[in-house]
Amino acid sequence: MTGESEFESRLDRLIRRVEAWNYAESDAGAGLPVEIAKELGLLAADAPTASLRRTVRAAQDALDDGLPAETVAAELYRIRQELSSS
Template sequence: MKERLQFGHRLNRLIARVEAWNYADSDAGAGLPVEVARELKALAAAAASPGLKQGVRRAQDALDDGLSAEAVAAALYRIRAELDAGGTQGVSPPPPPSPSR
């Protein structure tokens, strides 16, 4: 359980980085994709199940294929949804507050 929670926290940090990359006004250059690839490799090694590992590989493939940061983020969100479905509480960030009426 502790490993899944740590995996989830690392996943959330990576999602935040990829989202920042996606919304950046300037080109990330070669450095950020290389760092994301390194973190994806570490996540794959730490994956607690074959399904999670396969999800990380999909994100790696999206990055390797030169797809957008948005496509990489989408693959990472699917991994987080799988973690949440597996009963790991506290992995997803809390939902945003609902608007006032």
């Protein structure tokens, strides 16, 4: 298969948004984090494997627990790594 799947494209866009949030002065309960939470839910629903779905949910849990954006991004990078190794 050539090119990125839709899931991978959405993952990359989400990673960029989380990285932008990391450098923004933003409350964890408003604005961009809320949008990211919605996107994580959609990404989890569309994950092609159960393993990827679990990792997306780990990113959701990190966000829900109020952990820093770096932690959320780390979970998303784990998904990217899992995709590239499969």
